[in-house]
Every structure is written in structure tokens, then in C-alpha cells.
Amino acid sequence: MNDFLDRFFKALLFGVITIAGLVMAAVFLVSAAIAVGLFYIIAKVRGKPFVAREYWKTTSTRARQTQSEFSEKFKKPGNFSRKPDITDVEIREIK
Numbered sequence: 510m511n512d513f514l515d516r517f518f519k520a521l522l523f524g525v526i527t528i529a530g531l532v533m534a535a536v537f538l539v540s541a542a543i544a545v546g547l548f549y550i551i552a553k554v555r556g557k558p559f560v561a562r563e564y565w566k567t568t569s570t571r572a573r574q575t576q577s578e579f580s581e582k583f584k585k586p587g588n589f590s591r592k593p594d595i596t597d598v599e600i601r602e603i604k
Contacts (some may be wrong), residue, residue: 544562552559 548564549559
């Protein structure tokens with residue numbers, strides 16, 4: 510009997526988690542559809558055509574440019590602020 514209850518509650522928990530995941534996926538899809546619809550409406554108001562491929566292309570180009578600018582900042586070791594007058598550090602043990 511205990512084994513049956515254990516398996517039942519595990520299956521019930523699995524079902525609840527599965528349904529919660531499906532609901533979250535549905536919410537994501539609906540919100541994405543709303544966002545694309547808003548982009549389409551805004552483009553129509555501005556008098557420009559909205560093409561998802563072009564939007565993706567400009568967004569990814571902008572993201573790549575930002576990423577390359579950020580990585581260039583930290584590629585060179587001299588970009589970090591160091592005090593130029595420190596040349597050596599001596600450690601002494603305190604007893």
C-alpha cells in the first residue's frame with residue numbers, strides 16, 4: 510500500500526510539473542505573438558514594412574557589434590587600473 514501511494518504521489522507531482530511547464534510554454538508563445546503583432550502595427554503606423562527576417566538581422570548585427578566592442582575593452586591587459594609605483598610586495602609573517 511505504501512508503494513502504491515508513493516508511486517501515485519510521484520506520478521501526480523510529475524503531472525503537475527508537466528502541466529505547469531505546458532502553461533509556461535503557452536504563455537511564452539502568446540507573449541511572443543503579441544510582441545510580433547505590436548512590431549507589425551508600429552511598422553504600419555510608421556509606413557514601413559515589417560519583415561521579421563530584417564528585424565532579426567539588424568538586431569543580431571547590433572548585438573555582435575556590442576559584443577565585439579565589449580570584448581575589445583578587456584582583451585588588452587593594460588586596460589585595468591594599476592598603481593604604477595608598486596613594483597614589489599613583501600609579505601611578513603606575524604606571530
